[in-house]
Amino acid sequence: MAPKKPRTGTRNPELVRGIGKYSRSQMYHKRGIWAIKAKNGGVFPRDDPKPKPEAPAQKRDVRKPATLRASLTPGTVLILLAGRFKGKRIVFLKQLFSGLLLVTGPFKINGVPLRRVNQSYVIATTTKVDVSAVNVDKFDDKYFSKESQKKKNKGEDEFFIEAEKKKRALPQEKIDDQKNVDSALIKSIESIPDLNTYLGARFFLKAGMKPHELVF
């Protein structure tokens, strides 16, 4: 036999608008609520909303490093626009977790050390240097953090002498890191003619140069 089609429409024919043929109790019987109840142990089956499976609590403080501009790839020559080294042309090494860019002059060529720089203050040129030989794994944001100064309750004279002493000491480790990074980098820079003079020179605008029309 063909399966029974589910009933459509009401079982209570309308006599007049708002008045059905059968009473409430008659409809109760017709709908078979008594049978459904009997099937379900005397109680009409409830439809309780199922509790959602415990999803792992959403982490709201997920930090991602700032999205890099597409023009910034390791080895790109950048032009710094602000700060002590503005106008200098430097080499981009990698992006750190904080979002800042790790760059170097190289130090021998233009005096810019291993440094962090914000990508907003940088123009990315189309010139690229091969940095595959350079190992920058050991550098992260902690490497560049200032050493925390312990609170001192000493007199003024002693304070000034201490401050001077702190300024002078650049740890030998950092000097060696700079040398290691730069030696590999300078080799690939020398392979391109004129690139080392280019990196040693500062960028400047001349009369008639329109930055929005320049191709960098």
Place this chain on the structure above:
Amino acid sequence: MHAIPFKRYVEIGRIALVNYGKEYGKLVVIVDVIDQNRALVDAPDMVRSQVNFKRLSLTDIKIDIKRVPKKKDLVKAMEAADVKNKWENSSWGRKLIVRKRRAALSDFDRFKLMLAKIKRAAVVRQELSKLKKSA
């Protein structure tokens, strides 16, 4: 009769440079004149369209076509007249090519150009001083 001041005329087959609008910088052929202000203009790589004369700069080049030729015939006529080479060898055409190349220089290219200019100027100055000494 006095000399006619105009050398380049709007005529069917005149090559013009579009100097305004979406087709800026393109070389087009005047294929018909619509009215006092507009021409019907065509090029091998564009759909035939109307253009105001104010948007055109006439060139010296002219090709031999009939009024509103089919695209095939237009392309054939342009090749027969060797428009591309004539244009690229003309001083106007060469200037535009140089301008385009200069605009596409990167910062490093501009730096190398500067070094080359300085070198050349140094050589010229040396020669000049030699000539001055011998004179």
